[in-house]
Every structure is written in structure tokens, then in C-alpha cells.
Amino acid sequence: MPEAPSLPPPENLLRHTTSPYLLQHADNPVHWRPWGPEALAEARATGKPILLSVGYAACHWCHVMAHESFEDPETAALMNRLFVNIKVDREERPDIDALYMNALHLLGEQGGWPLTMFLTPEAEPFWGGTYFPPEPRWGRPSFRQVLLGVAEAYRKEGGKVAQNVAALKGALTRMAAATPGPLPIEATFNRVALGLVRATDAREGGLVGAPKFPNPPIFRFLWQMHHRLDQPACAEVVHLLLRRMSQGGIYDHLGGGYARYSVDAIWLVPHFEKMLYDNAQILELLALAHAGAPAPLYAARAAETVGWLEREMLTAGGAYASSLDADSEGEEGRFYVWTEAEVDALLPPEEVALFKATYDVTAQGNWEGKTILNRRRHPQRLSDDAEAILARCRRILFEARASRVPPGRDDKVLADWNGLVVAALARAAAVFDRPDWLAHARRAFQFVSETMCAPDGRLLHAWRAGRAGAAGLLEDHAAMARAALALHDTTGDRTYLERAATWAGIADRYFAAPEGGYYASAADATDVLIRGRSAVDNATPSGNGLMAEVQARLFLLTGDDRWRKAAERTIGAFAGHEGIAAMPTLLAAADLLAEGATVVVAGDPGHGTAQALARTALAHPDPALAVLRAPDPSALPAGHPAHGKGPVGGRPAAYVCRAGTCSLPATDPTTLRRALARRAAPLGDEVATTA
Known part of the structure; x- marks a missing residue:
């Protein structure tokens, strides 16, 4: 036997x-x-x-x-x-x-x-x-x-x-089966976008009801649709969401960072855990919204959130940890809440009344007899003197809070969530002119791409204490490829472009489904009953949506038609699904493929004009564009619409290329901004046929 x-x-x-x-x-x-x-x-x-x-x-x-x-x-x-x-x-x-x-x-x-x-x-x-x-x-x-x-x-x-x-x-x-259909058209974008706008809370922002989640994939799609459809409401709901969340209790007004959701419909009482993926996506939304309508609130919340990332989420390797617990000392929210007596004892007598009135501190509290600091009732910026007093009071409370037992930290490094952070930091660095944030992004990217890489070139999904916790998934390769492209746009370093193409190729090798799209688990996974395949976004964007975006961006940057076909195949595998409204990242990728622009900066990248043109493109509020530096435009692939289009009068020039044609050259930021503003209009008589 x-x-x-x-x-x-x-x-x-x-x-x-x-x-x-x-x-x-x-x-x-x-x-x-x-x-x-x-x-x-x-x-x-x-x-x-x-x-x-x-x-x-x-x-x-x-x-x-x-x-x-x-x-x-x-x-x-x-x-x-x-x-x-x-x-x-x-x-x-x-x-x-x-x-x-x-x-x-x-x-x-x-x-x-x-x-x-x-x-x-x-x-x-x-x-x-x-x-x-x-x-x-x-x-x-x-x-x-x-x-x-x-x-x-x-x-x-x-x-x-x-x-x-x-x-x-x-x-x-x-x-897990494919639901093929034709690529989305204008009517689809319009129907989904306006349907999502109608589902939002016109008073408090976010989607109607409680609990309230940030739902960043939805609102990033709506921001992009504002530029596609010229629908002001699509942008207005994003601004409302960010304003309400950023002044609500879901935001940590002392330490920075957003909690995962609020249990109520008014962003007051959070479920106190802080997740890396939420804060990454919200940071990107803050940058996009600030690019469209600069606001001190957005700049402050972005800086405070990055400060929290660096102070509390940074790991020894330079990447970011996954989450902070909701509980400390066995109680949910204990670390974050205050009594009026505690506030009175800590703040200067001449300043405490202003702080309490602004941050909703009362004897009875606003949650279980305690106070969750928030500015819901006093969201508007006060005078400079008053804001200076409030900032001083916040520092005092923050230092006092540091003596409390902190929530537990899950310090494992996840490749896909770090990819979201890297892309957000790269975007925010350009919009807010913070080169130090770009350095943070490059550091995290380096750790994941070098330390969390298997011998066959695949990424690992999780890493902690010097050991891999799980094999790589589709989301890891898609999110990190997207991060690589964000760094390529921001720095002009071509190695990032090559790394993105490599990871997209690995996804084809190990995760591709025969009928299009990608499975979450690799083909050699031995412990998965059924390999899932979906483009539905949850709190994080779907792997298929991210991969479609990567493929569309690779097409815009290289002009290589194989990437266009790959993106069409990925999008088409889900385009027939009756629930396509639940796939905003995939829809955003479809828009990027159809109408996305490549800003090609021709000439010496070190020239002041070239740098100014690149900064202008990177700080533009429309996320459906890529930036390509072309020191020698004749070296661009023959299939690229900017092939051979070079500097003007010896000075660098930028070309806005969309749908196979390029605008006339822009040699200054103002002209470039004007060209980028023509998002959906045909280029018409602005098509450049010669350099």
C-alpha cells in the first residue's frame, strides 16, 4: 500500500x-x-x-x-x-x-x-x-x-x-469569462459619466448614502470626462468630493492622510484605518484638481498627505507600508479623538476658543462623547493670523498625540499599491513643483523593481522582513508599468519606458486570457480554483483597466501599432458587459486610446525652453496625455506622428499629437497651453505637415 x-x-x-x-x-x-x-x-x-x-x-x-x-x-x-x-x-x-x-x-x-x-x-x-x-x-x-x-x-x-x-x-x-463588445463611443462615455454624476451627493460630495467611500477610480474617470465631454458637472463633483473630505473627520487634521471611509453620510466619523491605496489615489486627484483650479486647500492636503507618507508609512527599503490600524489599545479611533478637557489643558488660553470653534470641539463631543477634529462647519480659510494660530494649535496637539500608543502598522510592501503611490507622487511633483516628491517616487520605484523581482523577471506581490510573501499578480505588473510611465513622463528617462514595456510583455506571457483581457493570477498558479478575470474597479483600479491604460500610453509614446491592438483587445474583452459603468478605469483607458494626446518636446531636453514646455505639459489638468522628449525627432519610429518634427529656429518646440496628427509647433508655454485646451476639437488647420 x-x-x-x-x-x-x-x-x-x-x-x-x-x-x-x-x-x-x-x-x-x-x-x-x-x-x-x-x-x-x-x-x-x-x-x-x-x-x-x-x-x-x-x-x-x-x-x-x-x-x-x-x-x-x-x-x-x-x-x-x-x-x-x-x-x-x-x-x-x-x-x-x-x-x-x-x-x-x-x-x-x-x-x-x-x-x-x-x-x-x-x-x-x-x-x-x-x-x-x-x-x-x-x-x-x-x-x-x-x-x-x-x-x-x-x-x-x-x-x-x-x-x-x-x-x-x-x-x-x-x-471570469470575456464579455466582448465594440470599443466605447461618445454616447457610452456620456451615458456612464452623467449617470455617475447623478449618483453623487449634491450636498456632501461622494456617492449618495452611507457609509461614504472616496471611490477614487470613479472620480478620476469623471475628471477625465470633464475634458472629453466638456461637461462642467464632471469636474464640479470632483471638487466637491475633495473639499468635503478634506475638511471632514475622515481627514486627519493633525497628522495628515485620509481614513478608508466614513461610517456616516457627512464624512464626519471615519473608520479610522488608513490605507496606502486610498491616499495614493486621493493625492493624484488633489494634483489633478489643483492643476485645473488651484486652491490652497488642495496644496495643503497634498503636502500634509505626503508628509504623513514619509513620516509614518516609509519602510527601511524606501517603499511604503500598506496600512495603519483603526484600533489602538483595543479601541477603535482611540489614538485620534479628543475630549474638550484635553484640548483645554494643552492649548494656550488665548487661542483655545478659536481652535475649538473651528474644529468642532465641544463638551459633549461629536462621537461617543469624544471629538473627531473636523472643519465641516467652518471650512473656509480664515485670515492669515487666525490660520497661523490654528497651525500652532495643531502642532501642540500633534506633539501631545505622539505620546499615545499608536495604531499598529502593517509594514509589508505591496507592489501594486506602491505603483499607485509612485504614479501619484510623480503627478503631484509636477503640479506642485516639488522635486523632492519626485525623488520619493523614484526611491520607492527602485525598491520594488529591484528587490521585488523574481529571477524570471516577474514582480513579486508582497515583501516583508526580507522575504517574499506572495507571487506577483496582474495588478502588480499593471500598476508598476503605469508608475514607470509616469516617471518616464516626468523625468524623460527612457529606461522607465523600457521597463513598462517589459512588464506589459510579462503580463502577456503569464496572465493573458485567450479571448482577451488578463487573469488576476498567473498561468502557473497552483492554488487557485478558478482564475478570476475582471475589469470592475473596487477601492483600487482593476488590473485590466490599468493594463489597458499602460498599453494605450505605450502606443501614444512609441507609435508602435502592436500596443494599440493590445489595448483594443483588452478593452474589447469587457466592452460588451452590461455593467461597464463599474469599470471607470477601463473606460478612461478607452478614452486615452481614442483621444489621448502626446506632447512631443523636440530639441535638447536640457534647454530652458524645452524644460518649460515639458513642465507645462506635465502640469496640465487633463490626465489623457503623455509627454515625450525627442532630442532627435528623426530618431522617432516612422509610425510616430511626430517623426521628423524638430525645433524651430534652433529653439526647442512642442507638438501636441492626437489621433495620428500633430499641431503646429509651440515654442512657449502659453501657446502650448492653448493647444492642449483643444481637447476634443479636431486639429484641422493646425495640423503640422512640416517642421
């Missing part, structure tokens, strides 16, 4: 991992296993169903369920007896999280974390939920009741389980 496979010891194996979230559970009496082939093999060998628990380090309700259930010896004993228990950090394995979250939605349940799913030994989902209390409450059964009920159903009702498995697997497979 063949030997039975050796099984891992009956103990918690999470201590061998690097994920801060998994390490939070390393001392649980549960015999946790990290997700992977070994855990799945154990389930097959024992025949036990799998209890899959997914969360992340900054998740408040994950902490609650851990304290109530996973730290309880009796509950743990039940879990160990009935299931193979697997923990997943959703930030390390977003592909696994997305697959089983989709299964939960198909069961008719609202998603969220902690995600609790029950799987067959073959990792097939058959039932699930999110948080379960230790005792029956709120109409939910207790977690122990759930454990016993699911185990009994799995043992005695195999037919029903098999029916659920078949239905869910079929639906998940269909969700």
Missing part, C-alpha cells in the same frame, strides 16, 4: 509567515494554516472541509472576531476537530479573496471582512458569511452554531453541498 501523505503538526503554523495580519493570529489556539498547496493537500488527505478566514491587519471586525472566537479555547477546539482552518491576508492574496468574496455574493450575502467561507477539501466553496458573533445576536447565529451546522450538513447532506458547489463554480467560471 502507498504511504499516507505526511500531515503537518496539529498546531498553529502562522508563526512561520511574514504577514502582520497572519502573525496577529499566530498565538491563537486554532491550528491555522497559511493558504497554499500544503494546506489544500492536508484537506484532501484528511477529507475535512476547509474553514477559510480572510481579513487584513487594519480590519476592526477581524480583531473583534479574533478576540471573541479564535482566542477562545473551546471554539478553537471545535474548529480544529471539524475543519482544516486556513487564514488568508487579503492584501497578500487579493486573487483568493476576490474569488471567495464573489462566491459569497452569489450566495446572496453582503460582502465584507472578516470573510468566513466553507470549502470542500478541493477548495470549492459551498457556504459562507462574514463576521459571526460568539453568541446569537442581531439575527445571526453564534459562530459555534455555524461550525456545528456546517460540519453536519457537509457530512449528512452531500447532495445539497454538491449542488451548491456546482452552482457556485459554474457562476464563478461565467464571471
Whole structure:
């Protein structure tokens, strides 16, 4: 007889991992296993169903369920007896999280974390939920009741389980299928953009209702549509969102940075965790909005957010950590909130009244008897003298807050989230004229591209404590390729362009689907039941949307038609989906491909005029453009519309090239700004046929 496979010891194996979230559970009496082939093999060998628990380090309700259930010896004993228990950090394995979250939605349940799913030994989902209390409450059964009920159903009702498995697997497979259609046209952009505008809160900004999320992919698309459609409302909703959030409680008025969402409809009470991806995307939105309508508020919030990134999120390698927890000392928000007595004791008597009136500090507080600092009721800038007093008061409170126990930090480095930060820093550096921010971007890019690179050239997804936490995913290669192109635009360094093209090629090799678009997981992933493929944006832009943008930008910069065809294939794989309104990043890429401009700066890049022209292009508010420096325009590929178009009278000149034609040369920033303003109008008699 063949030997039975050796099984891992009956103990918690999470201590061998690097994920801060998994390490939070390393001392649980549960015999946790990290997700992977070994855990799945154990389930097959024992025949036990799998209890899959997914969360992340900054998740408040994950902490609650851990304290109530996973730290309880009796509950743990039940879990160990009935299931193979697997923990997943959703930030390390977003592909696994997305697959089983989709299964939960198909069961008719609202998603969220902690995600609790029950799987067959073959990792097939058959039932699930999110948080379960230790005792029956709120109409939910207790977690122990759930454990016993699911185990009994799995043992005695195999037919029903098999029916659920078949239905869910079929639906998940269909969700990963292509939905081809023609490329979006003007009517599509108009319908989606105006539909999203109607869904916004006309008073408070953001989407209607509570809880309120920033939803950066939606509002970045609307900003781009303002330029495409010449619809002022598309820009107005972006400005309203940024103003309300930036003066609300969701923003940390002492330390900078935005929380993940507000639990109410007025941006007052945040869910206090701070995520790297939110702040990256909001920073880019602030830069775009400031480029379109300069405002001291945008400049201040951008500088404060970058300050927070450098002070609290920077890792030893120069890249950025993932998140800050919502909790400290076991309480949500404890680090951030104040009582009136604390404020009175710390601030100068002659200044405290102004601060309290401006920042909503009262005896009763505005949240559970405490105060969340905000300027919702007094958002307008006061006199310079008053603002100086407020700044001094903020510094005093910030220094006092530093003595508190801080929230935990998840210091793992994620390639895709760092890609979002790099692109945002590059954009903001140009708009706000902050070369030091560009240096930050280059430093983070270098760490990810060099340290988080596998021998075959693929990126790793996660890195911590000198070890890779997970293999690279589509989002890593797409976000980092986009970051490389942002750095190429800003610096003119061609190696960034080449790196972006390399990563786009790697995506084709390892992630491409036969019918178009890309799977989230690589072709050689051995622990994924169904490789997901989607262009739907969530809190972060979809990998397919980002890859379509990369391909469109590569086409604009190189003139190489293979990139145009690649972008069309990626966009076309999802263009027939009835829910295309949920794919704003993909739609923005389609607009970029159809109407995006390349500003070609011909001549010596070191010449003052060339630098001024490049700065003008980089600070333009329309995100649908790329910047290319051409010291020798005759060296541009023959297929590029600016091939051979050079300096004028020995001085550098800029050409705005769109849809295969280029404008007449602009030799000063004013002329270039005028050419860029003609976003959707045909170039007509401004087409340049000679240099």
C-alpha cells in the first residue's frame, strides 16, 4: 500500500509567515494554516472541509472576531476537530479573496471582512458569511452554531453541498469569462459619466448614502470626462468630493492622510484605518484638481498627505507600508479623538476658543462623547493670523498625540499599491513643483523593481522582513508599468519606458486570457480554483483597466501599432458587459486610446525652453496625455506622428499629437497651453505637415 501523505503538526503554523495580519493570529489556539498547496493537500488527505478566514491587519471586525472566537479555547477546539482552518491576508492574496468574496455574493450575502467561507477539501466553496458573533445576536447565529451546522450538513447532506458547489463554480467560471463588445463611443462615455454624476451627493460630495467611500477610480474617470465631454458637472463633483473630505473627520487634521471611509453620510466619523491605496489615489486627484483650479486647500492636503507618507508609512527599503490600524489599545479611533478637557489643558488660553470653534470641539463631543477634529462647519480659510494660530494649535496637539500608543502598522510592501503611490507622487511633483516628491517616487520605484523581482523577471506581490510573501499578480505588473510611465513622463528617462514595456510583455506571457483581457493570477498558479478575470474597479483600479491604460500610453509614446491592438483587445474583452459603468478605469483607458494626446518636446531636453514646455505639459489638468522628449525627432519610429518634427529656429518646440496628427509647433508655454485646451476639437488647420 502507498504511504499516507505526511500531515503537518496539529498546531498553529502562522508563526512561520511574514504577514502582520497572519502573525496577529499566530498565538491563537486554532491550528491555522497559511493558504497554499500544503494546506489544500492536508484537506484532501484528511477529507475535512476547509474553514477559510480572510481579513487584513487594519480590519476592526477581524480583531473583534479574533478576540471573541479564535482566542477562545473551546471554539478553537471545535474548529480544529471539524475543519482544516486556513487564514488568508487579503492584501497578500487579493486573487483568493476576490474569488471567495464573489462566491459569497452569489450566495446572496453582503460582502465584507472578516470573510468566513466553507470549502470542500478541493477548495470549492459551498457556504459562507462574514463576521459571526460568539453568541446569537442581531439575527445571526453564534459562530459555534455555524461550525456545528456546517460540519453536519457537509457530512449528512452531500447532495445539497454538491449542488451548491456546482452552482457556485459554474457562476464563478461565467464571471471570469470575456464579455466582448465594440470599443466605447461618445454616447457610452456620456451615458456612464452623467449617470455617475447623478449618483453623487449634491450636498456632501461622494456617492449618495452611507457609509461614504472616496471611490477614487470613479472620480478620476469623471475628471477625465470633464475634458472629453466638456461637461462642467464632471469636474464640479470632483471638487466637491475633495473639499468635503478634506475638511471632514475622515481627514486627519493633525497628522495628515485620509481614513478608508466614513461610517456616516457627512464624512464626519471615519473608520479610522488608513490605507496606502486610498491616499495614493486621493493625492493624484488633489494634483489633478489643483492643476485645473488651484486652491490652497488642495496644496495643503497634498503636502500634509505626503508628509504623513514619509513620516509614518516609509519602510527601511524606501517603499511604503500598506496600512495603519483603526484600533489602538483595543479601541477603535482611540489614538485620534479628543475630549474638550484635553484640548483645554494643552492649548494656550488665548487661542483655545478659536481652535475649538473651528474644529468642532465641544463638551459633549461629536462621537461617543469624544471629538473627531473636523472643519465641516467652518471650512473656509480664515485670515492669515487666525490660520497661523490654528497651525500652532495643531502642532501642540500633534506633539501631545505622539505620546499615545499608536495604531499598529502593517509594514509589508505591496507592489501594486506602491505603483499607485509612485504614479501619484510623480503627478503631484509636477503640479506642485516639488522635486523632492519626485525623488520619493523614484526611491520607492527602485525598491520594488529591484528587490521585488523574481529571477524570471516577474514582480513579486508582497515583501516583508526580507522575504517574499506572495507571487506577483496582474495588478502588480499593471500598476508598476503605469508608475514607470509616469516617471518616464516626468523625468524623460527612457529606461522607465523600457521597463513598462517589459512588464506589459510579462503580463502577456503569464496572465493573458485567450479571448482577451488578463487573469488576476498567473498561468502557473497552483492554488487557485478558478482564475478570476475582471475589469470592475473596487477601492483600487482593476488590473485590466490599468493594463489597458499602460498599453494605450505605450502606443501614444512609441507609435508602435502592436500596443494599440493590445489595448483594443483588452478593452474589447469587457466592452460588451452590461455593467461597464463599474469599470471607470477601463473606460478612461478607452478614452486615452481614442483621444489621448502626446506632447512631443523636440530639441535638447536640457534647454530652458524645452524644460518649460515639458513642465507645462506635465502640469496640465487633463490626465489623457503623455509627454515625450525627442532630442532627435528623426530618431522617432516612422509610425510616430511626430517623426521628423524638430525645433524651430534652433529653439526647442512642442507638438501636441492626437489621433495620428500633430499641431503646429509651440515654442512657449502659453501657446502650448492653448493647444492642449483643444481637447476634443479636431486639429484641422493646425495640423503640422512640416517642421
